[in-house]
Amino acid sequence: MFEISKTAIHPDSLRRTLFDEAAGAYCGFEGWIRNHNEGREVRSLEYEAYAPVAVLEAQKIFAEAASQWPHLKAHCVHREGHLEIGDCAVWVGVSAAHRDEAFQACRYIIDQVKVRLPIWKKEHYVDGDSGWVNCERCAKAG
Amino acid sequence: MFEISKTAIHPDSLRRTLFDEAAGAYCGFEGWIRNHNEGREVRSLEYEAYAPVAVLEAQKIFAEAASQWPHLKAHCVHREGHLEIGDCAVWVGVSAAHRDEAFQACRYIIDQVKVRLPIWKKEHYVDGDSGWVNCERCAKAG
Amino acid sequence: MKQITVRYFALFRETAGIDQETRNLDAVTAADVFAATADRHGSSEPRGHCKVAINDVMADWDTAVEDGDTVLLFPPVAGG
Amino acid sequence: MKQITVRYFALFRETAGIDQETRNLDAVTAADVFAATADRHGSSEPRGHCKVAINDVMADWDTAVEDGDTVLLFPPVAGG
Numbered sequence: 484m485f486e487i488s489k490t491a492i493h494p495d496s497l498r499r500t501l502f503d504e505a506a507g508a509y510c511g512f513e514g515w516i517r518n519h520n521e522g523r524e525v526r527s528l529e530y531e532a533y534a535p536v537a538v539l540e541a542q543k544i545f546a547e548a549a550s551q552w553p554h555l556k557a558h559c560v561h562r563e564g565h566l567e568i569g570d571c572a573v574w575v576g577v578s579a580a581h582r583d584e585a586f587q588a589c590r591y592i593i594d595q596v597k598v599r600l601p602i603w604k605k606e607h608y609v610d611g612d613s614g615w616v617n618c619e620r621c622a623k624a625g
Numbered sequence: 626m627f628e629i630s631k632t633a634i635h636p637d638s639l640r641r642t643l644f645d646e647a648a649g650a651y652c653g654f655e656g657w658i659r660n661h662n663e664g665r666e667v668r669s670l671e672y673e674a675y676a677p678v679a680v681l682e683a684q685k686i687f688a689e690a691a692s693q694w695p696h697l698k699a700h701c702v703h704r705e706g707h708l709e710i711g712d713c714a715v716w717v718g719v720s721a722a723h724r725d726e727a728f729q730a731c732r733y734i735i736d737q738v739k740v741r742l743p744i745w746k747k748e749h750y751v752d753g754d755s756g757w758v759n760c761e762r763c764a765k766a767g
Numbered sequence: 768m769k770q771i772t773v774r775y776f777a778l779f780r781e782t783a784g785i786d787q788e789t790r791n792l793d794a795v796t797a798a799d800v801f802a803a804t805a806d807r808h809g810s811s812e813p814r815g816h817c818k819v820a821i822n823d824v825m826a827d828w829d830t831a832v833e834d835g836d837t838v839l840l841f842p843p844v845a846g847g
Numbered sequence: 848m849k850q851i852t853v854r855y856f857a858l859f860r861e862t863a864g865i866d867q868e869t870r871n872l873d874a875v876t877a878a879d880v881f882a883a884t885a886d887r888h889g890s891s892e893p894r895g896h897c898k899v900a901i902n903d904v905m906a907d908w909d910t911a912v913e914d915g916d917t918v919l920l921f922p923p924v925a926g927g
Contacts, residue, residue, distance in 0.1 A: 495637030498655075504710050507659035510652070510731075512724065513640075514847045517649035531777050532846075535823045536839065561846060568646055573847050582654065582927075586732055589652075593724060593847060601818065601839075602846035603777035615778040617816075617843040656927045673857050674926075677903045678919065703926060715927050724847075735927060743898065743919075744926035745857035757858040758925040759896075 485541030485559045487534045492560050492571040501556045501578040508582035510589040514573040516566050520616070524609035530572065532563040533601040544595045548577075552588045555579040559592060561602060572604075627683030627701045629676045634702050634713040643698045643720040650724035652731040656715040658708050662758065666751035672714065674705040675743040686737045690719075694730045697721040701734060703744060714746075768793055769834040771800055778842040779808035797821060798828040800838045808840055816843050848873055849914040851880055858922040859888035877901060878908040880918045888920055896923050 498511060516528050545557055557577045566572055575593045579585040607613045640653060658670050687699055699719045708714055717735045721727040749755045771794065774787040785807070794800045797819045805811060813819070818841040819826050832838060851874060854867040865887070874880045877899045885891060893899070898921040899906050912918060 494640070498636070502657075502711055504660040507657055509655040509657060511655075512728070513651040513653075514724070515644075515649055515651060515720070517722065518646040533776060533839070533841070536820045536825060539823070540825055569644060578657070580659065582656070582732075582735060586654070586728065590724075590728055597847040598844065600844060600846045601776065601820070601841045602844055603842065604845045605777070615781075615842065616845040675856060675919070675921070678900045678905060681903070682905055739927040740924065742924060742926045743856065743900070743921045744924055745922065746925045747857070757861075757922065759923040 484557075485538055485545065485561075487532045487537060487563050488560050489562075489564050492562060492574045494571065494574050494576070497558060497560060497574060498576050500558060501576050503556055503578055505554070505580060506556070506578040507580055508585040509576065509578045510582070510585040511577075512573075512575045512589050512593050513571050514593075516568050516570045516572055518568050520606060523606070525568070525606050526609050527568070527607045528566045528572070529605040529607070530561075530563045530566060531603045531605070532561060537561070537600045537602060540599050540601070541596065544592055544599065547595070548588045548591055551591070552579065552584040555584060555588050557588060557592060559596060561596070561600070563602075626699075627680055627687065627703075629674045629679060629705050630702050631704075631706050634704060634716045636713065636716050636718070639700060639702060639716060640718050642700060643718050645698055645720055647696075647722060648698070648720040649722055650727040651718065651720045652724070652727040653719075654715075654717045654731050654735050655713050656735075658710050658712045658714055660710050662748060665748070667710070667748050668751050669710070669749045670708045670714070671747040671749070672703075672705045672708060673745045673747070674703060679703070679742045679744060682741050682743070683738065686734060686741065689737070690730045690733055693733070694721065694726040697726060697730050699730060699734060701738060703738070703742070705744075769832060769836070771832060771834075772837040773800060773804050773807070774837060774839045775808055776839065776841050779810070779840050782809040783807040794832055796829050796831055797826055797838060800832055801828070801840060804840070808842075810842070817841055818844065849912060849916070851912060852917040853880060853884050853887070854917060854919045855888055856919065856921050859890070859920050862889040863887040874912055876909050877906055877912055877918060880912055881908070881920060884920070888922075890922070897921055898924065
């Protein structure tokens with residue numbers, strides 16, 4: 484399941500939703516706002532998301548993960564709005580029978596979420612400037 | 626840092642110790658007691674650990690991770706004693722600048738912890754039987 | 768001509784100065800809509816950088832647009 | 848002969864019925880200690896399955912043992 488949240492993400496209560504008596508492994512990923520990006524000092528950040536399309540695209544990503552690694556439980560929450568250094572911008576949690584599938588599915592989901600969902604971030608720099616950040620794959624494409 | 630704990634593991638408060646303004650990624654792994662192993666129904670579990678050697682060996686594992694992925698923060702806690710289905714047996718948390726190193730280091734640490742530390746588990750089965758579990762690598766070797 | 772509602776997001780919205788508008792466009796594909804609204808979003812080359820959705824469903828740049836469609840123009844995404 | 852304190856863990860402790868004992872052994876290496884105490888721990892082949900520590904430091908099976916050493920015999924580990 485995927486959701487866009489306007490309020491702080493609480494990984495501990497979210498991971499409880501993935502408890503399963505048959506699950507032996509849990510892998511969680513969190514993206515935190517760090518104080519630097521591409522050589523510039525970051526003060527804070529603004530996330531914009533278009534939820535109707537983001538939710539549909541996330542459902543496709545989860546279906547892809549489920550077809551590769553059956554029997555896993557997965558969940559992802561992404562923030563929108565204003566975030567400060569240290570805030571959690573995105574959380575992905577996966578529980579599965581064994582650790583190999585938990586790690587792989589968690590990694591797959593965050594990698595796809597980052598490049599496919601209509602979510603944008605604007606960085607506010609310490610020097611007063613600001614700018615929209617291009618995603619990694621787009622930056623490579625030129 | 627590594628520790629053996631006689632009481633419940635609380636991942637949420639543990640992960641706070643890894644907060645770092647320069648860290649953009651956190652990867653956490655938890656091993657949960659599941660209700661089955663190698664085709665048998667498990668009721669509960671007993672972990673035995675020999676802490677003096679486990680702590681020394683874990684320090685080596687953390688040093689190996691730090692030499693491969695500099696600038697990361699990592700922490701691991703392993704339970705000893707009696708555990709029930711759903712209990713957290715081991716937690717590994719890693720924070721780093723980027724997600725690639727966080728995932729890789731977390732995976733490296735749990736993989737090594739499982740095969741190198743003097744920790745044993747005795748499973749109590751639903752049918753009343755019980756038995757010590759051999760580690761994965763040992764089982765393959767033998 | 769087709770009546771198309773065009774929605775601008777993030778950088779495109781800031782550049783356009785508006786969230787959305789309805790225009791009569793001589794457009795066959797989503798790429799045509801992108802080109803015809805360059806005066807608003809200010810970008811010349813969508814492929815490999817930008818994404819598009821039609822009526823809230825992700826689409827390709829060569830997907831056909833119909834009269835009455837809402838076309839969503841997404842600048843390079845940066846989730847996570 | 849060397850006076851060696853041998854400690855048994857997990858399955859070995861259960862099989863031996865004791866935590867530890869001090870014995871006079873004709874042993875050059877850790878593997879010799881393992882073989883000489885098979886009557887206690889009940890296992891015949893340590894390599895690839897079991898681990899050994901000497902005086903709380905992980906060792907190899909061909910590490911030499913000295914008079915007064917404490918040798919820790921670890922059955923196959925299963926952390927996590």
